[in-house]
Each structure stands twice: as structure tokens, then as C-alpha cells.
Amino acid sequence: MLLATATSVAEALAIARSGIDFIVAQGIEAGGHRGHFDPQAFDPQMSTFTLLQAIRQQTAHPVIAAGGIMDGAGIAAMLQLGATGVQLGTAFVLCPESAANSAYRTALKQAGESGTAITAAISGRQARCLRNDFCDFSRDFAAHTIPDYPLTYSLGKALAAAAAAKNQHGFGAQWAGQGAALAREMPAGELIKTFVTEWQAS
Numbered sequence: 001m002l003l004a005t006a007t008s009v010a011e012a013l014a015i016a017r018s019g020i021d022f023i024v025a026q027g028i029e030a031g032g033h034r035g036h037f038d039p040q041a042f043d044p045q046m047s048t049f050t051l052l053q054a055i056r057q058q059t060a061h062p063v064i065a066a067g068g069i070m071d072g073a074g075i076a077a078m079l080q081l082g083a084t085g086v087q088l089g090t091a092f093v094l095c096p097e098s099a100a101n102s103a104y105r106t107a108l109k110q111a112g113e114s115g116t117a118i119t120a121a122i123s124g125r126q127a128r129c130l131r132n133d134f135c136d137f138s139r140d141f142a143a144h145t146i147p148d149y150p151l152t153y154s155l156g157k158a159l160a161a162a163a164a165a166k167n168q169h170g171f172g173a174q175w176a177g178q179g180a181a182l183a184r185e186m187p188a189g190e191l192i193k194t195f196v197t198e199w200q201a202s
């Protein structure tokens with residue numbers, strides 16, 4: 001079974017034509033890197049809400065919604081709009097099973113105040129991160145001055161390690177989606193059961 005992410009209707013239609021089984025409609029809310037096919041090409045930056053509906057209007061191919069879904073009500077909303085399934089990332093970062101370090105967890109718990117930002121400065125490709133020192137430091141960098149992925153990612157990891165050695169933890173690749181403030185700290189299995197209960201209540 002093959003799944004591929006689409007960040008636009010054109011990418012979704014290319015996925016459907018290629019015989020891949022599921023389209024993952026990845027909205028601009030999503031944490032981390034999105035599967036935008038060509039980093040040089042125009043990115044319509046569609047929300048999960050609009051991207052899902054626009055893809056569904058153009059193809060009967062099954063679509064999985066991704067980006068900003070944090071609880072059972074969000075899952076119910078996406079299924080109501082015609083999604084075959086949902087994909088959640090940020091919702092699991094605080095789970096004990098996740099590899100996130102303590103600085104990342106602490107920053108995520110404070111996301112209600114600081115929010116998230118999209119930057120290419122951490123990895124060389126646009127990705128959504130908790131708004132930390134790295135995001136603020138690079139905010140005014142011109143796009144053409146940032147080396148491509150993955151060179152910048154290697155440099156970014158080295159910078160994060162050097163900063164952490166000086167007890168500064170705001171330079172990590174702390175990927176998170178716009179729903180970051182809604183992340184809950186509990187074992188992954190318990191979180192899945194909570195989603196099901198909330199979805200059924202919706």
C-alpha cells in the first residue's frame with residue numbers, strides 16, 4: 001500500500017494518476033516538512049480544510065487529511081468533509097514514546113504563547129517549527145542566502161548541539177504544527193483511545 005503527500009490539487013492529481021493508493025492532503029498547518037514536490041515551485045499554502053475539499057472535488061481517489069488535527073472533534077470534522085482517514089503528527093510529540101528531548105517538550109508546552117513559524121533556515125527546506133530562537137534569529141534571512149536541504153540541516157544540527165552545550169536550547173529543530181498548544185502528554189495508546197472516544201462523542 002502506497003501513500004503520498006499532496007500540498008496542492010495538482011500534486012494530488014499527479015498522485016492519483018500514478019496509481020498510488022492514498023493521497024495525504026497536507027495543509028499549511030502541518031508540523032515539520034511538508035511533501036511539497038518542488039521546493040522552487042509556487043506553494044499555494046492551502047489549509048487542510050480547503051485542500052481536502054478542493055482535492056475531493058477533482059478526484060474520487062481516497063484522501064487522508066493531515067495538518068492541525070489534534071483531537072476527536074478535529075478528526076470528526078475531517079471525516080465529515082469526506083476524508084477517508086486522518087494523519088496526526090504534532091499531537092504525538094509529548095507522548096513518552098516520542099524521541100523529542102526535554103527542551104523540545106518544554107517548548108511545546110509553552111506553544112500557546114509563542115506559536116509556530118515556517119522557516120527554511122533550520123534545514124534548507126520550508127518547515128513549520130515552534131517559534132524558538134532559531135526562527136527569530138533567521139527571520140530576516142533572504143531565501144537565496146540559505147543553502148539547500150540537507151546541507152543546511154547538517155549545519156543546523158551542529159548549531160543546535162553547540163548551543164545546547166552552552167545551555168541554550170532554542171536552536172533545535174522543534175517541529176510542530178499550528179495546533180501545538182493542543183498537544184497532550186499521555187502514552188500513545190491512551191491518546192488513540194481518547195481520540196476515538198472524542199470522535200464518537202462528536
Ligand SMILES: Cc1cc2nc3c(=O)[nH]c(=O)nc-3n(C[C@H](O)[C@H](O)[C@H](O)COP(=O)(O)O)c2cc1C
Nearest residue numbers: 030031032033034035066067068088089090175177
Ligand atoms: C516532528 C515532525 C516531523 C515531521 N517531518 C516530516 C517530514 O520530514 N516530511 C513530511 O512530509 N512531513 C513531516 N511531518 C509532517 C507529518 O507527516 C504530518 O503530515 C503532520 O505532522 C500533520 O500535521 P500536524 O503536525 O498538525 O498533526 C513531520 C511532523 C512532525 C510533527
